[in-house]
Amino acid sequence: MKNEKSNFQLKLKLSVSLMCFQQLIIGCSYVFSSILLAQLREPKSAIKLSSDEASWIASIPILVCPIALPIIGLLTDKFGRRKTIQLSYVPLILSWLILSTADSYRTILIGRMILGIVLGSGSCVYVYIAEICPAEQRPFFSAMVSVFMGFGNIMESSLAVFFHWHTVSIVLAAASSVGCALLFLVPEPPVWLRNRNQIDAAERSERWWFGADSGEKTKVIAFELVNTVVLPAAAAPPEENPGAAAAAGDGQWWSVYARPIVWKPALITLGFFICQQCSGFYVMLFYSVDVLRDFKVPWDGVTVSVYLFGTRVISSVVYACLHRVKRKTLAVASCIGMAASLATIIVYAKSFDGADRPPFGTVLTLAFVVYVFSGQIGMLPMPWILCGEVFPMAVKGTMNGIVQTGGFVLMFSVIKIYPLMVSILGIQNIWTIFTFICILSAVFCLFILPETKGVPLDVILTYFEPHKKAIKINLP
Secondary structure (H helix, E strand, C coil): CHHHHHHHHHHHHHHHHHHHHHHHHHHHHHHHHHHHHHHHCCCCCCCCCCHHHHHHHHHHHHHHHHHHHHHHHHHHHHHCHHHHHHHHHHHHHHHHHHHHCCCCHHHHHHHHHHHHCCCCCHHHHHHHHHHHCCHHHHHHHHHHHHHHHHHHHHHHHHHHHHCCHHHHHHHHHHHHHHHHHHHHHCCCCHHHHHHCCCHHHHHHHHHHHHCCCCHHHHHHHHHHHHCCCCCCHHHCCCCCCHHHHHHHHCCCCHHHHCCHHHHHHHHHHHHHHHHHHCCCHHHHHHCHHHHHHHCCCCCCHHHHHHHHHHHHHHHHHHHHHCCCCCHHHHHHHHHHHHHHHHHHHHHHHHHCCCCCCCCCHHHHHHHHHHHHHHHHHHHCCHHHHHHCCCCCHHHHHHHHHHHHHHHHHHHHHHHHHHHHHHHHHCHHHHHHHHHHHHHHHHHHHHHCCCCCCCCCHHHHHCCCCCHHHHHHHCCC
């Protein structure tokens, strides 16, 4: 039995790693704009860009992403989790191939637009992990998505130190092809196959996971593993899902969305996204080289970016190890750490405003490192996680999509206007605004954000509406 569990754990690690490899490529795409723009600004570059064109190259994938999110959701349910990730490699490979031969602004923009189609495909990876992992291991393996994305940030920055962005694009196209092929080694989750009434395929998947001669005890473990996943609301009986019955029976589907337990968490999660996007973290991700140059960091911006994204990997692992800590505690600590590090950066910048080569550059670099570390343990992942934890089951999928779309629209807006705002207000004033927003975000997380760690859905819903009303449409 011990050997069977060991084999299962090895297969679990293999499957999660191969699925998360796609997020490593996505992590490369996030940083690619920063590296690309830095190389295009070099005097020897054949492609010359205006500030507006540079902002479009950085932000256009985020604009395309929310448009493609519903399509990814439909493919996930129609063709399966693993097959959807394999399909997502097609636009990835195509975009990297286009970028590898791009010789004009328009070609780069087309490549970046295609890249944006799969930028939000991480939700499919989370679903796969939820359906194959035992409940007690799910938080740790879910955090691996951020770890792989962080490795992607480092990989892209490291490649850019030695290679031209055309060469980097070829490497990433090849890596995407390998990642797509390796996914044939792992099966679809048995729970999804059974829900699609693909019984033979489900049994083959279970034999892959638990072995052909695993015995009755392992079959029980498999059954318990499959049933730890929350099934769709439609699959539950009406007597167990009074909310679904009420929503379907009165013919007024929109009335569910007018209830406080729907619109209140929607406003709170959107508010959390505003805090996240206005904290400057994604600006740092997309414009890292430019930000470091504008603050006169005394070392090469690409090299320092490698250290910053290395910090992101370490902090992702730390975040995975802190999965037992309450979400509010982590969120508040994250905001305070970001505010303190940004305050240090602003004070440093104002103190040596006129200096061409400011002293004590290590202080500035360490402040940026603390900023990235603090953001990764709370402000970066939590708004995306919160979306899946605060809505009634009957509307969870729809509201999750709506709110996450709002998050991507906010991300696009901030990334698009950042260069313009720097030219109008100056780099110090923009990041001073980010500092104050981090402070306000700490207050928001402390007094408004609901605690969801280890809290049942019906208890979470009482935060938004009295218990007697909430239980009527809650789908446990």
